[in-house]
Amino acid sequence: MKKYVVKRVLSLIPVLIIVSVVIFCLIHLTPGDPARTMLGDQASEIEVENLRESMGLNDPIVVQYVHWVGGIFHGDFGTSIFMDEPMYKIILDHIGPTISLTIYALLISLIIAMPCGIIAARKRGKSQDQVISVFSMVGISVPSFLLGMLLIILFSVRMKILPSAGYKAIVDNGFLKHIEYLTLPAISLGLMQAALITRMTRSSVLEVLGSDYIKMAKAKGVKDKVILIKHALRNALLPIITVIGQSFIALLSGATVVETVFNIPGIGQLVVNSVLRRDYEVIQAVVLVIALGNVVVNLIVDLLYGLADPRISLE
């Protein structure tokens, strides 16, 4: 197991280097002078030159890269030209709502998806399975921001039972208010993921149900329920762990769009506002943080894999 952990951690290095190069290069894709683009046409030549100097754009590109990466190791993710705060604080201020929304959406999608996937697998080909697969197909095809707006029309404009936009922090308004405001966003974000997890659960449970040891258990006369819980689910868990890990990241990035629909002051809104203000260093920092989060989550999933199935860490 130790060897496996070390090997997995070392294999991250090339990925991290590529990620950092891609994100670093982003700013240099700007047509023309990034400093000029960021400040706009009205800025004077001196202001542009000052920004070029403070962003280090006058240095050779390799020096710029080394500086940038070196800064990251010291916790310096760049400076926003619009917000007078250190970058880590800007991100920390915005990450709370996003994490809250993501966890809520993940819970919703798991609560829907796991039973649906198992039922669909057990009743394969029967009406329950067909209904579930039609729903999951539709779920995959309706993007979250569209679903969000449809839910607003239904639950806020027509029925007036849930708020259409806004965010209430737990600290100031209590847990219930917090949940009330996040419910519609979490449903719209979580449903597509629920559809994906349902399909995944169904196929992995089906695969396990078709294996020899299940047939053996059946032949011995073990009850269906016991087979399902003791044998099938346990072995179907591996692919499901992966899906949950991937879902977390998918939801985190999907939140970008949903936050805009519901006016939630999270990471997504920070990115969109920074794009409109051309605050490139904020975009770089956010993309970097989420990519790092993704890499870490994938690492955790891989390590859990090793724990759940000892064969993997021995390979």
Added chain:
Amino acid sequence: MDNISAKTTNMQEEENIAVLKKQLKKEQRQIKIHKFTNNKLAMIGAVITIAMALVAILAPVIAPAGPYDMLVSDRLKNPSSVHIFGTDTFGRDLFSRIIYGARVSMGVGAAVSTISLVVGMVIGLYSSYYKTLDSILMRICDGLKAIPAILLAIAFMAVMGTSVRNVIISLAIVYIPDIARITRSSALMVKEQMYIESMKALGASANRIIWFHIAPNVLSPVIVQTSFIFATAIVQEASLSFLGVGVPVPAPSWGNILYEGKTVIYNAWWMIVLPGLSMAFPVLGLNLFGDGIREVMDPMSN
């Protein structure tokens, strides 16, 4: 004399075998086509996709008005017999804008999936064949995949500026690694087959082996993935435009229409529901279609 007749019977037999093989192949193909046409959902998917493509192509014929024709007196009108989908905030006919929107949105989807298919296949095939190239290209793909699709696309759009061309480029960059990975992993399996080794022993060039013998055998999983990318690209284009970093306004893309709809969500439900359904329709079609092909191609699914 005996020798010659033995030779001719041998040749005849070989010919017979060749004919039989051809027949077998033809039958196998027919079985696959039959399986596909028998798969109701897949057929529905294909029909929806083709219908939406036709709508996009025939937009000027179908749409009753131009996508930019404004009639200020007709602002935000309910769906009626004059405007079957109602009108938007500028008094433009929503039905016409959605029809023209199919051109932009389906066009972006088609362009993104074609570019990712071609470039991704080239990358995947060559990296399956050359080990050093493989380790470099696949690391780059890993790096790109580590950044969530929508964020990467937003970041590209932020620095490149909004335009249809840039939407296509940034989404293609996001999805090329997907095709490359799938091509590579199937190509690696094909590469182990005996016939590839025999081709090598016969002295066939690498390009010949890659394009004539490996490429045709990895096509089916790649096509399945491409149809999913087509669907996702439609959604991502709409998301980007909705966020204001996609197709510039006033072009009629589904995302732009929905963005406008959001501003009047309290009094004009049709601005959201109708373009939304129009977008979900082809996405559903493409997903059904991709699922159908996958079921036909994958013997395990039966």
